[in-house]
Amino acid sequence: MGELRLMKGNEAVAEAAIRAGCDGYFGYPITPQSEVMEYLMAEKPFERTGMVVLQAESEVAAINMLYGGAGTGKMVMTSSSSPGVSLMQEGISYMAGAELPAVIVNVVRGGPGLGTIQPSQADYFQAVKGGGHGDYKMLVLAPASVQEMCDHVKLGFEKAYEYRTPVMILSDGAIGQMMEKVVLFDQIPRRTDDEIIKQCPWASNGRPKTRNHNIITSLDLDPAGQERVNLKLQAKYKVMEQKEVLYEEIQCEDAEYLFVAFGLSARICQKATDLARAKGIKVGLFRPITLFPFPSIEVSNVGNRVKGILVVEMNAGQMIEDVKLSVGCKIKIEHFGRFGGIIPSPDEVVRALEQKIIGG
Amino acid sequence: MEELFAKPEIRKPENIVYKKTDLMVDRPLSYCPGCGHGTAHRMLMEVIEEMDITEKTIGVSPVGCSVLAYDFLNIDMLGAAHGRAPALATAIKRMWPNHFVFTYQGDGDLAAIGTAETIHACNRGENITIIFINNGIYGMTGGQMAPTTLPGMRSSTSPYGRDVPTMGHPLKMTELVAHLPGVYYVTRQSVHTPNNVRKTKKAIRKAFELQKENKGLSFIEIVSNCNSGWKMTPVQSNKWMEENMFPFYQLGDIKVDGKLIEVAR
Numbered sequence: 151m152g153e154l155r156l157m158k159g160n161e162a163v164a165e166a167a168i169r170a171g172c173d174g175y176f177g178y179p180i181t182p183q184s185e186v187m188e189y190l191m192a193e194k195p196f197e198r199t200g201m202v203v204l205q206a207e208s209e210v211a212a213i214n215m216l217y218g219g220a221g222t223g224k225m226v227m228t229s230s231s232s233p234g235v236s237l238m239q240e241g242i243s244y245m246a247g248a249e250l251p252a253v254i255v256n257v258v259r260g261g262p263g264l265g266t267i268q269p270s271q272a273d274y275f276q277a278v279k280g281g282g283h284g285d286y287k288m289l290v291l292a293p294a295s296v297q298e299m300c301d302h303v304k305l306g307f308e309k310a311y312e313y314r315t316p317v318m319i320l321s322d323g324a325i326g327q328m329m330e331k332v333v334l335f336d337q338i339p340r341r342t343d344d345e346i347i348k349q350c351p352w353a354s355n356g357r358p359k360t361r362n363h364n365i366i367t368s369l370d371l372d373p374a375g376q377e378r379v380n381l382k383l384q385a386k387y388k389v390m391e392q393k394e395v396l397y398e399e400i401q402c403e404d405a406e407y408l409f410v411a412f413g414l415s416a417r418i419c420q421k422a423t424d425l426a427r428a429k430g431i432k433v434g435l436f437r438p439i440t441l442f443p444f445p446s447i448e449v450s451n452v453g454n455r456v457k458g459i460l461v462v463e464m465n466a467g468q469m470i471e472d473v474k475l476s477v478g479c480k481i482k483i484e485h486f487g488r489f490g491g492i493i494p495s496p497d498e499v500v501r502a503l504e505q506k507i508i509g510g
Numbered sequence: 511m512e513e514l515f516a517k518p519e520i521r522k523p524e525n526i527v528y529k530k531t532d533l534m535v536d537r538p539l540s541y542c543p544g545c546g547h548g549t550a551h552r553m554l555m556e557v558i559e560e561m562d563i564t565e566k567t568i569g570v571s572p573v574g575c576s577v578l579a580y581d582f583l584n585i586d587m588l589g590a591a592h593g594r595a596p597a598l599a600t601a602i603k604r605m606w607p608n609h610f611v612f613t614y615q616g617d618g619d620l621a622a623i624g625t626a627e628t629i630h631a632c633n634r635g636e637n638i639t640i641i642f643i644n645n646g647i648y649g650m651t652g653g654q655m656a657p658t659t660l661p662g663m664r665s666s667t668s669p670y671g672r673d674v675p676t677m678g679h680p681l682k683m684t685e686l687v688a689h690l691p692g693v694y695y696v697t698r699q700s701v702h703t704p705n706n707v708r709k710t711k712k713a714i715r716k717a718f719e720l721q722k723e724n725k726g727l728s729f730i731e732i733v734s735n736c737n738s739g740w741k742m743t744p745v746q747s748n749k750w751m752e753e754n755m756f757p758f759y760q761l762g763d764i765k766v767d768g769k770l771i772e773v774a775r
Contacts, residue, residue: 174605202604207630211597214590214627218598221588222568224605244591343606354586356565356609363535365580367589 153334159299159326160185162334163229163255163319166303168195171338172253173224174202176215178234181267182323183257186229199340209234213241213254220250221366223346223353225307229255231323232273233264236281242316243282246383247368249352251310253303254288255319257326260491268491269323271413274468277320278442285380287387289317289394290441292412296330298439304335309394311349313386320441322464324414324493387443395448396439401427402452405434407507410449410473411462412438414493419462421496426503433503441469446476453477458507461485462499464492482507531559533584540578542649544744546734547576549701550643553711554614555583557718567610568602570595572624574616575649593624596631599638610721612639617658618648621683628683635692635726639717642684642729645736646755653739657681660758665739680758684731688765694726696765700733702748706761726768733759 157165164186167175172195177187187205195201206212212228219226230238235256245252256277260270275281277290289309291302299321306317347355354364370376398416401423402408409419416437426433436452438445453459453473458481461470467485474483486502488494533555541547558567564585571579573592580587590598595613603611620628620642631638647665648654655665655672658680662671672680688696695717699710710732717728733755737747763771 174601176601202601204600204604206597207626210594211600211627211630214594214597215601217590217594218570218588218601219605221598222602222606224601226601240591241594248589354568354588355606356568357584357586358565363580363584364586365589366587367580369577369589 152336155332155334156329157296157332158185158329159293159296159321160257161189162296162300162332163303164189164193165334166300167227168193168199168201169335169337170304170307171199171225171340172201172227172307173340174204174219174226175228176204176206176212176219176226177228177230178206178209178212180231180234182259182269183229183231183255183326185326186255199337201340209237210241213238216252216254217241217245217248217250220245220252221248221353222355223350225251225341227253227255227303229257231257231259232261232270235273235276239276239282242288243284243286244368245316246282246286246288247284247379248366249314250316250366251307251314252316253306253310253319254316255321258320258322260489266491267323269325269414269493270465270489270491271322271415271463272465272468272489273320274441274463274465277318278444278472286383287442288315289313289390291317291319292439292441293319293321293325294413294416294437296325296328296332299325300332300334313390315386320413322414323491391443394440395443395445397445397448398437398439399452400435400437402434402436405432405452405455406457407431407433407503408452408456408459409433409435409462409499409503410438410459410469411435412441412469415462415464418494418496418499422499422503425496426500429500431503431508438469444472444476446472449473450476450478453481456481458482458484460503460507462494463487464494465489531555533559533564535582535584537582539582541575542738544735544737544747545575546645546701546732547643549707550641550710550732550734551579551582553701553707554612554641554714555585557711557714558585558610561715561718563610563718566608567612568606570598570602570611570613572613572615572619574619576614576616576643577650579614593619593622594627595619596624596627596636596638596640600631600634600636603636603638607637610718612641614641615643616649617642617644617646617656621657621681629687629690632687632693632727632729633690635694637721637724637726639714639721639728639730641714642731643734644731644759645734645739646680647736647739649736649739660754682759684729684764687729688770692726693729693765694768695720695728697763698731698733698759698761700751700761702735702751731759733761
C-alpha cells in the first residue's frame with residue numbers, strides 16, 4: 151500500500167503528476183485550481199525527479215507548450231479552469247489532430263463567461279463533444295474523489311500514450327478544493343531520453359542519420375490525405391469506445407429508480423440514494439467514470455430494468471442527452487440541475503426524484 | 511553544360527566546389543519563384559550541417575508561407591498553431607536543454623497573432639533561436655496588410671495604402687525585443703544579394719553557437735521580398751525592398767553580446 155496523506159484534490163493532481171514520471175507541467179493561474187502549480191513550485195520536482203514546471207504567459211501559451219513538449223515524446227500536463235480551458239480548445243484540437251499524448255485537467259467553475267469561481271459541471275459538452283474545431287474526441291475521465299484525482303493522472307498518462315491522444319480529467323471546483331484521504335502510488339521513474347526515443351519513434355526530438363525526419367503536424371492539404379487522418383482518428387475512437395469504458399454501479403441490483411451522475415454530483419447522489427432508501431424508495435446510482443467513451447451499453451442495461459431515471463448534474467442538462475441516446479424513450483428520463491456554482495443538497499435531489507420521476 | 515557534368519571523369523568528389531546541402535529535401539519548394547524563403551531555408555540548413563548537429567536540432571515552423579517548411583528541411587520539425595511557435599520552442603528547449611531549438615516565423619505569425627508568445631519567450635531568455643522573415647505582408651493568404659506593412663503600402667486589405675491614423679503604425683518587433691534583458695543577440699539581415707546571404711548565414715551560425723553557450727535568446731530578422739504579394743517581378747521587388755523597406759527596417763546588428771548597438775534609428 152502506498153503513502154497515505156490528507157490532501158486537496160488539486161494537490162493530489164500535482165503530486166500524482168510528479169509520481170507518474172511527468173516531464174513537464176505548463177500552466178497559468180486561475181481559480182479554483184491554482185494550487186496545482188503552487189504545489190508543484192513549492193515541491194520542486196525539478197530537484198526531486200527533474201520534472202520541468204513553468205508558469206506560462208497565458209493558457210494559450212500553456213497548451214502550445216504542451217503541444218511542443220508532447221511532440222518531442224515528453225510526458226506533459228497542464229491544468230486550468232473553465233475560461234482557461236476555453237482558451238486551450240484550439241491547442242487541444244491541434245493535439246488531437248497531430249495525435250499527441252498529454253493530460254489536461256479542467257477544474258470546472260460556473261459559466262458562461264467569467265461566470266463564478268464556484269464548482270460546476272457545465273463543461274461536459276465542451277470536454278466530451280470536442281470543444282475545439284474539427285471531428286475529434288479525447289478520453290475524458292471524471293473523478294469523484296481526491297483519490298481519483300490522483301489515480302486518474304496516472305491512468306490518464308497511460309491511456310494518452312496508448313492511444314496517442316490528449317486525455318482530459320474533468321473535475322470541478324469542489325473536488326479540486328476539498329481535502330480527503332488519498333493513498334499515493336509509488337514514484338514511477340521518469341523515462342530517460344533514450345527510452346523516450348525508443349518508446350516514441352514518431353516524435354520530433356532530433357533526427358539520427360538512420361531515419362527520415364519526423365514531422366509533428368495536424369495539416370494535410372490534400373483532401374484525400376486529410377480524410378485518411380480523420381478516418382484513422384475515428385477508428386481510434388471506436389477502439390476506445392470498445393475498450394476504455396469505466397463506470398460504477400451503486401445499489402443498482404434491486405433498483406426501481408436510477409440516478410445517473412458523474413463527479414461531484416455522483417457523490418451527492420450516493421448520499422441521496424441512502425436517504426431515499428431510508429424512505430423506502432428503491433433507487434440506485436449509475437456513475438460514468440469515463441465520459442468519453444460514454445458507458446452507453448452499461449447505462450442502458452441498468453436503465454432498462456428501472457421505472458425512471460433522474461440525471462443529476464451541476465449544469466442545465468448536458469450528460470442527459472447521452473443518457474437518453476443510450477437508454478431510449480421507453481421510460482421517463484428527467485434532469486435535475488443546479489448551476490452558477492450552487493451544489494445541490496442530497497435532500498433536494500431526493501425531492502426532485504419524488505416530484506419529477508416517482509410522482510411525475 | 512549538362513553533358514559536362516555527366517562525364518564520370520568530371521564528377522569526382524575532388525572536383526566538387528559547391529553542392530546543395532543534404533539537409534534540404536530534394537523536392538520543389540512551395541514558394542513563389544523569386545521569394546527569399548528558399549535562400550533563408552538553405553542558409554539555416556547549411557549551418558546545421560556544418561555544425562553537424564542534425565541529431566540534436568528541433569525546428570518549429572509557423573502558419574504562413576513557411577507552414578510547410580518541415581517538408582523541405584530534412585530535420586525533425588513540429589508545425590505550430592498560428593503564432594505559437596515560441597511557446598512550443600520554450601517547452602522543447604526546457605525539456606531537451608542540450609538540443610538546438612529554433613523557430614522560423616513570418617511577420618503575421620510573429621508580430622501579430624503571436625506577439626504575446628514572442629515577447630514572453632524573449633523576456634524569459636529562452637535559449638532558442640528565432641528566425642523572423644519580414645516581408646511586410648501576409649503572403650500565403652493572398653497579400654493582406656501585416657503588422658509590418660509600411661505606411662502607404664498597398665495590400666489587399668489596405669487597397670489604398672496603409673493609412674496610419676486608422677490602421678496603425680508598422681511594428682518594429684525586432685527593436686522591441688532587443689530591449690528585453692533575456693535577449694542576447696539581435697540582428698536584421700536580408701538574403702537578396704550574395705553578400706547579404708553570407709552575412710545572414712554568419713548571423714545564423716552565431717545564434718546557434720550562442721545556444722551552445724546558453725547565452726539566452728537570439729533573434730534574427732530577415733527582411734525579405736514578396737514579389738507575388740507586392741505585385742512585382744522578383745527584380746523589381748528586391749529594388750523596392752532596398753528603396754522602401756531598408757530605410758524603415760535598417761539592416762545590421764541591433765544587440766550583440768547582450769548590449770544594444772547605439773545607432774541612429
